[in-house]
Amino acid sequence: MDETTTAGTTGETQAEGARPEPEIHDPVHGTAYAFERRGESLWVYTWLKPGAHLPEHFHPSYEERWEAVDGPLRVKLAGTWRDLTPADGVVLVERNVRHELRNESGREVLGRTEVTPPGKLVDFLTESAEAAQEGLYNARNLPTSWRGVLWVADFAERFRDDTVVTSPPPALQRILVPPVARLARR
Numbered sequence: 001m002d003e004t005t006t007a008g009t010t011g012e013t014q015a016e017g018a019r020p021e022p023e024i025h026d027p028v029h030g031t032a033y034a035f036e037r038r039g040e041s042l043w044v045y046t047w048l049k050p051g052a053h054l055p056e057h058f059h060p061s062y063e064e065r066w067e068a069v070d071g072p073l074r075v076k077l078a079g080t081w082r083d084l085t086p087a088d089g090v091v092l093v094e095r096n097v098r099h100e101l102r103n104e105s106g107r108e109v110l111g112r113t114e115v116t117p118p119g120k121l122v123d124f125l126t127e128s129a130e131a132a133q134e135g136l137y138n139a140r141n142l143p144t145s146w147r148g149v150l151w152v153a154d155f156a157e158r159f160r161d162d163t164v165v166t167s168p169p170p171a172l173q174r175i176l177v178p179p180v181a182r183l184a185r186r
Helices: 121-133 146-158 170-184
Strands: 003-006 013-015 024-026 031-038 041-048 053-058 063-070 073-077 080-084 091-093 099-102 109-116
Touching: 024 121, 031 121, 041 099, 041 121, 063 073, 063 080, 073 091, 121 146, 146 170
Parallel strands: none
Antiparallel strands: 003 013, 003 031, 024 031, 031 041, 041 109, 053 099, 063 091, 063 109, 073 080, 073 099
């Protein structure tokens, strides 16, 4: 049996094809995540609660292959919404393509994506979920306090080559984030 290594904190191995348990919970976006490394790829399992939404973003340094594992997802790729069901198989999200996901099904849905190369996505999602639990930002990825402003700026600066959210617009982020991120590091 092939073994894979979970990328989470447990460091356990599990049999390929077995579903991992959620490791990280993001209450702002209504998601939970588990991670698996298989060879040169990272597999991210994403549980989306009813009404969950992963806001529009893009990845400059890697591509993703999304699929619905259990239940239907709504996926927006390059401005166009479509349904994604388990029968549809894999949808390729190339580098720098804006995309977002929603669960409009009324029940929890499981999706997964293969990320190649893995980049810093585990760190991005883990830190983002921890900040969501602390209430540092809202569902539009906007800070909720001065502490949130400093965190968002520092976070966006550190992950700008990995994952870029599009709210606020990236052009505005390029102007505002660097000086605020420097302030956050003082």
